[in-house]
Amino acid sequence: xxxxxxxxxxxxxxxxxxxxxxxxxxxxxxxxxxxxxxxxxxxxxxxxxxxxxxxxxxxxxxxxxxxxxxxxxxxxxxxxxxxxxxxxxxxxxxxxxxxxxxxxxxxxxxxxx
Amino acid sequence: xxxxxxxxxxxxxxxxxxxxxxxxxxxxxxxxxxxxxxxxxxxxxxxxxxxxxxxxxxxxxxxxxxxxxxxxxxxxxxxxxxxxxxxxxxxxxxxxxxxxxxxxxxxxxxxx
Numbered sequence: 001x002x003x004x005x006x007x008x009x010x011x012x013x014x015x016x017x018x019x020x021x022x023x024x025x026x027x028x029x030x031x032x033x034x035x036x037x038x039x040x041x042x043x044x045x046x047x048x049x050x051x052x053x054x055x056x057x058x059x060x061x062x063x064x065x066x067x068x069x070x071x072x073x074x075x076x077x078x079x080x081x082x083x084x085x086x087x088x089x090x091x092x093x094x095x096x097x098x099x100x101x102x103x104x105x106x107x108x109x110x111x112x113x
Numbered sequence: 114x115x116x117x118x119x120x121x122x123x124x125x126x127x128x129x130x131x132x133x134x135x136x137x138x139x140x141x142x143x144x145x146x147x148x149x150x151x152x153x154x155x156x157x158x159x160x161x162x163x164x165x166x167x168x169x170x171x172x173x174x175x176x177x178x179x180x181x182x183x184x185x186x187x188x189x190x191x192x193x194x195x196x197x198x199x200x201x202x203x204x205x206x207x208x209x210x211x212x213x214x215x216x217x218x219x220x221x222x223x224x225x
Binding site: 004006009032034036041042043044045046049089093095098099100101103104105106 | 117119144146153154155156157158161163169171201203205207211212213214215216217218219221
């Protein structure tokens with residue numbers, strides 16, 4: 001039973017434009033959401049997170065938006081750079097579940113020159 | 114400098130053999146986790162440990178075993194009972210808040 005879903009397996013964007021990655025979840029008990037970036041054959045790197053009590057968190061070029069009523073979050077990358085080409089995983093966790101992470105299947109982003 | 118190390122990067126084993134993957138961290142984190150990643154899928158939790166000498170099963174613990182004798186170390190043994198052991202294995206750790214996990218570089222295990 002996948003509680004976190006990333007329905008777009010891939011995204012192609014031109015350098016300098018905005019990348020928007022989407023994530024949906026089913027469990028309303030999740031209280032913390034994270035985005036990780038992963039290059040092939042490497043471990044995921046933590047990118048940005050958001051608590052369920054907020055609706056937006058920004059860190060440089062990365063902004064995460066949370067819509068709790070829709071059980072939806074998105075990651076915006078502006079402007080997109082070639083080094084952003086990677087797989088991005090959405091993850092969710094809750095204190096009642098020992099903070100175990102539930103991951104989406106990932107979205108592969110390709111930034112075109 | 115602080116971080117999580119996993120060794121080796123690539124590991125090959127014959128079918129039917131047990132193999133142990135190493136995970137060490139010097140971040141002074143209490144919690145440690147093991148995940149596996151298969152092509153086209155997200156990460157799935159195998160085992161986790163919140164404190165030394167204690168660990169819990171994750172979503173796919175069958176065929177795996179762990180130990181947590183030291184805070185810094187959380188080795189994972191892939192036993193011959195694991196039906197599809199070929200995968201990319203990732204270790205992670207989390208500090209006091211537990212809300213953010215940090216990952217090691219991973220070990221690619223191939224069972225021949």
